[in-house]
Amino acid sequence: MLKILIVEDDPQVAAAMSYLIEENATYQVVGTPDDLTSAVTAAEFQSPHLALVDLNLARGSDGFSVALRLGDMGVTCLFVTAHPPNFPLPELAIGCLTKPVTGDELHFALSWAEDQLRGRERVGSKMPKNLVSYADSAAFPVEHELAKSLTQRLSLMLRIKLHVARKVEELLEKKRADLREDD
Numbered sequence: 001m002l003k004i005l006i007v008e009d010d011p012q013v014a015a016a017m018s019y020l021i022e023e024n025a026t027y028q029v030v031g032t033p034d035d036l037t038s039a040v041t042a043a044e045f046q047s048p049h050l051a052l053v054d055l056n057l058a059r060g061s062d063g064f065s066v067a068l069r070l071g072d073m074g075v076t077c078l079f080v081t082a083h084p085p086n087f088p089l090p091e092l093a094i095g096c097l098t099k100p101v102t103g104d105e106l107h108f109a110l111s112w113a114e115d116q117l118r119g120r121e122r123v124g125s126k127m128p129k130n131l132v133s134y135a136d137s138a139a140f141p142v143e144h145e146l147a148k149s150l151t152q153r154l155s156l157m158l159r160i161k162l163h164v165a166r167k168v169e170e171l172l173e174k175k176r177a178d179l180r181e182d183d
Helices: 011-021 036-046 063-072 103-118 144-182
Strands: 002-007 027-031 050-053 076-081 095-098 131-133
Touching: 002 011, 002 036, 002 063, 002 103, 011 027, 011 103, 027 036, 036 050, 036 063, 050 063, 050 103, 063 076, 076 103, 095 103, 103 131
Parallel strands: 002 027, 002 050, 050 076, 076 095
Antiparallel strands: 095 131
C-alpha cells in the first residue's frame, strides 16, 4: 500500500484528487493538509511514502518549503501545480505534474512515482505532456549550469528560512514556558 499525502490549499481539488487516487486500492490518502505546519504534522503522524505538493498554499506557505521539510523527513515529493517552476528541482521533488490533470494523468503520475520510489525503471511508457521528471534535464530549456545554480540558491534560501522559523518557534516555546513558571 502506497500512503499518499496531498498538500493542497483548495479543498475541492484535494477532495477530487483523493477520490481519484483511492479508486486504486493499492493507494491510500493519509491526509490533505493545506500549509507547511499541517503538512509536517500530518507527515509525522501518518508516515506517508509520497506527497503530492501544490506550490501555492494556505497561510503564506509554499510548496518549496513543504518539499524541503518533508524531504528531510524521508518523504518523496511530486509537485502538482498550475504554475510549475521553469527549472528542475531534484533536491526537492522527483518531478512536476502540471494542473489541470485528468484521472488517467494522475494515475500515470502515481504509478511512475511509485516506480521511482521502488527503484524500478519504466520501459516503453510515454509520459503525459504535463508530467516532467526532474531526472530528465533535457526536458528543461534552461542551460544546465544556470539551473543548477538557481536550484542551489533556492535550496539554500529555503533552508535558511526554515532554520530561522525553527529558532523563532524555539524562542517562543521557551518564553511560554517561562511565563507558565511565573504563574
